[in-house]
Amino acid sequence: MIKVDKSLCLGCMSCSNVCPSQNITRSESSEKRIIHWKRCKEECDLCVEFCPARALTLVPFDENVPEPDVSFDLVACRICGSRYATEPMLRRIEFVLPLNLQKDSTNLEWIRICPNCRRDIEAENVTKQIVMERGKKSR
Amino acid sequence: MPVYIDISRCIGCRSCEVACQRVHGGKGHVNVHYVGDAASVPIFCHHCEEANCTKVCFTAALHKEGERTAYDVKKCTGCGLCRLACPFGVVWTDKIAHKCDLCDGREGGPTCIVTCPANALSTDFDLASKRARSRAARAAAQGGRR
């Protein structure tokens, strides 16, 4: 069975996705993501291998150990307010990317903005000039 | 070679979206965004030279192959970090990641380029500026209209 270091878990879905026996379940509401590890007897360690945070270890089966749960509040997009990621995942991104890439030319902390709004911002940026030109032509 | 857009040509018809979705089993990798009532533009993968998505991918499912930001489905665990690392919001994860693959293996190149009614898309980075220069030159040459 699997032991979880909750302080390391990112709340990503890797383990649940790679588990061949559907022993790691996820439930997600609009505000929360909960990951649940069933006590499994298998000697498989795919989830351990594919945990980006090395938060999982394979331990001997013990039916007295309660099945672990991790719960994450999803982070709200600073623009539209939709919940789009777990805090540890965003921290991980901030840890991996060089600091100078974490803000765009307008000093916007884009990592704290959901992908949908990122596309909107990109669309606004790339069309700025043409929108201005067209504004001059049309009254 | 990524797909470039001549924004002055985009008519917002969403043909690229529908075509991309059609050839990728229902999952498209391009979104047409409308900016007020004045413009539209498809937003898709830039195939960044220093691609964030490849940096956060811990299995190297996302990696560079020359100019392409390529994607090896067999290595993907669906963790979703790439989706959060893309500044343009053009990597998706549902179970596994998916993104623009420039229609890898498709004869005739990226579908969006072929299908675009307005001929707004191409792999030529300079096309939009070449066209603008041509327009300016011809307008000047026509100074003496009949």
Next chain:
Amino acid sequence: MSTKLVPSLCPYCAVGCGMYLVVEKGKAIGVEYMTDHPTCEGALCPKGNSVLEFLNHEDRLKYPMKRVGDEFVRISWDEALDMVAHGLARNIKKNGPQSIGFLASSRCNNEENYLMQKLARFLGSPNVDNCARLCHSPTVMGLGAVLGTGAMTNNLIDLQNSKCIFAIGTNFTEAHPIVSRWAQKARDNGATIIVADPRITSTSWMADLHLRIKPGSDIDLLRGMMKVIIDEGLADKEFIDERTEGYSELDLNLKDFTLEKASELTEVPAAEIARAARIYAKSSSSALLYSMGITQHVCGTDNVKACATLSLLAGQIGRPGAGVWPMRGQNNVQGNCDMGGMAEFYPGYKKASDPKSIEFFKAAWKIDDLPMGPGLTSTEMTDAALEGKITAMYLIGEDPVVCEANINKTKAALDNLDFLIVQEIFMTATAKMADLVLPAAAWAEKDGSYTSMERRVQWIDQAVPPVGEAKEGLWIINEIGKRLGLDLGGTSARDVLMEVNRNVPQYAGMTLERISKVGGLRWPCPDEKHPGTDILHKERFSTPDGRAKMASVLNKPAGERTSEDYPILLSTGRIVVHYNSGSMTQRCASLRERDSELYVEINPADAAPLKISHGDMVKVKTVRGEAEARARISEKVKPGMAFMPFHWQGTNIITSDAVDPVSKIPEYKMAACRIEIIA
């Protein structure tokens, strides 16, 4: 596994894009782009990309059905065809052949339409029409009167040779997306683009000059431009003298008109009208593009005539890049009109009111008697059905209870019929009213030719067999003929094409082999050596004396005006992801997910006092009824104006059925409405 690529055509609009269908085991499983097609170069709009979603849709009609009470019951083809024969014979016997109305289909191929009008006329009914009535009948009438031919003068590719594109009343980037390819090419070549449209559209985005005219003021704008052209000596005198008539009347017509008056009537600054006129007249080759913003008015025919007259005045016609481009709607609306599926014309535009036409076809068809026309137009058939003068109708691929204006009236008319036959690929709103529903093969399931808006005639072979027990239109019409004792000749499309070659002069040289090639041939093509015609009116116009007839027209008030109770002017039009009645596109998930419900564009200035916010559900009411729609608050429409796409049934519940007296087209573009929020 053997898969093959079968050349085909997009079944939607009249651009006539080519495509390949990927066929495996008798089923179409994919679409591939036809990059060597001259008009589209492989491109397809979102609708073209999703054609298989409706072709293979589970809702396709698979067997004949008859009405029993409120239900439909499956029957055999034998029983269905007997019912058709008995139903038509019964009504002919009781009320005469004039009591039968036929609607041919601009969605079906030339051969089917040729046979359909032949069936009508063999039975003695002059009443055969098609939905060109609702979109470009003013083009057939107006361009016919001025230029001699009611069709696009040049081709779409030729737009790249234009140095000025003047688009009035057409949102071609949405309605005919591929056209923007050639307009953009022209722009690269230095063309100036002028768009006249009350709305901001993706077409107006590309304009160098956008004239946001007041709805219904097209003639005022065109006369204003003509006035500038004459006053500033920009008229092409030589061209006018050599090739036209009616200039002095036009001069007189414009004598007391002023640019200032035009500006006042159109709400466009005088300087912009003048600038548009100068650019249009001075450029070395100017194209005039128009569509339903011009035609769908009570003055639709006059609007078209004014467009054509402007082109004559400036000598901007009959050359590469110079001409008049009506943007037509359905894949075969041009062909249907060519084939005589119109109340006023026998095949080849032979006037139905001319005894010579009757004599010609009596001889060609070896029949003793044929009805003189003009017959009733589709809009007149509706009135006649209400009055009990039309008692039976046979409709192919038309959905009038979604598409006609004021459809409550149309419904009452169809309800009043003794017998209604609908031949369709889906159970449309109209089919639901039928006594008998005949399942038809879709475009990919039959042989035949289609004529695009650029007069391009293209043949496609059957790619896949019809679904279920659905049958090709030719087979159905022929079987009906047989049961009524008529020999309509030729059950195969090839045979009918040969008859078309003999009887329609424009198609004389269009043999199967020639029009099967990618890109086909463009009419007129008078003999088998003729290469087809790219540009009409190069040397002479197709009027009897070869001279164009300039028209002197005056604007006319709309059929309906805004009032205190109905203060907002409602206009309608197309959007890019849907098509006409929506029976096909709304069954395509990839289109429906992009626009799923009826909406109404309202200017913020009108929405604010009504407390309407973006996304609210509202009721749009006119004197004829009401429709529910989602509000889109947008500057795209001018204050005092609203816009609704017509791909949902709600829209035409409320549109105005006032018609143009010449072409009988309803005024879809001008209804007075009131908008209320739904609490």
